[in-house]
Amino acid sequence: MLANMACSLIEHKRINTTVAKAKALKQFVEPLITKSKEDTTHNRRICFSYLRSKYAVTDLFRDVAAKVGDRPGGYTRIIKVGNRLGDNADMAMIELVDFNELYNGGKKEEKKAKSRRGGSKAKGATTAAPKADAPAAKAEEPKAEAVVEETTPEVEAPIVETPQAEAPAAEDTEEKAE
Numbered sequence: 001m002l003a004n005m006a007c008s009l010i011e012h013k014r015i016n017t018t019v020a021k022a023k024a025l026k027q028f029v030e031p032l033i034t035k036s037k038e039d040t041t042h043n044r045r046i047c048f049s050y051l052r053s054k055y056a057v058t059d060l061f062r063d064v065a066a067k068v069g070d071r072p073g074g075y076t077r078i079i080k081v082g083n084r085l086g087d088n089a090d091m092a093m094i095e096l097v098d099f100n101e102l103y104n105g106g107k108k109e110e111k112k113a114k115s116r117r118g119g120s121k122a123k124g125a126t127t128a129a130p131k132a133d134a135p136a137a138k139a140e141e142p143k144a145e146a147v148v149e150e151t152t153p154e155v156e157a158p159i160v161e162t163p164q165a166e167a168p169a170a171e172d173t174e175e176k177a178e
Helices: 002-012 019-035 042-049 052-068 119-177
Strands: 015-017 076-083 092-097
Touching: 002 015, 002 019, 002 042, 002 052, 002 092, 015 019, 015 052, 019 052, 019 076, 019 092, 042 052
Parallel strands: none
Antiparallel strands: 015 092, 076 092
């Protein structure tokens, strides 16, 4: 049963089951995901002996291992979703952590350096700085528009003069040809 559930989890990236089965599946599948980080024939055969599905093993070593390569553990997440209607059993959704874009925001989270001292002062300084920059940016915008208006007539004037300068040159060549 755990092998089939693990194959379904690897294939679909999330499945719904009872809480007890989800906890058992988590203990079953996480060592396999750890083995999939290192793609060797030995690790593939070990995973195949547990899963008994070459498609699941291929998907595990190709797609799943690529996403969880830098994660040190905790590859699955169990979310309780309520009780089942028929027998009132506790239900849960178990999913692979790196394949859920809702919680990740579509991005990988970057670790930030943490400082133990001066944390509140640094946060206050960074918050005050953008507030001071915002009015300055509004004041600069009208100046930028004025510069654009002044440069526009200068650019148009040489374009108008250029065809007039070429027209007499064309008339001179026609007169010389006659």
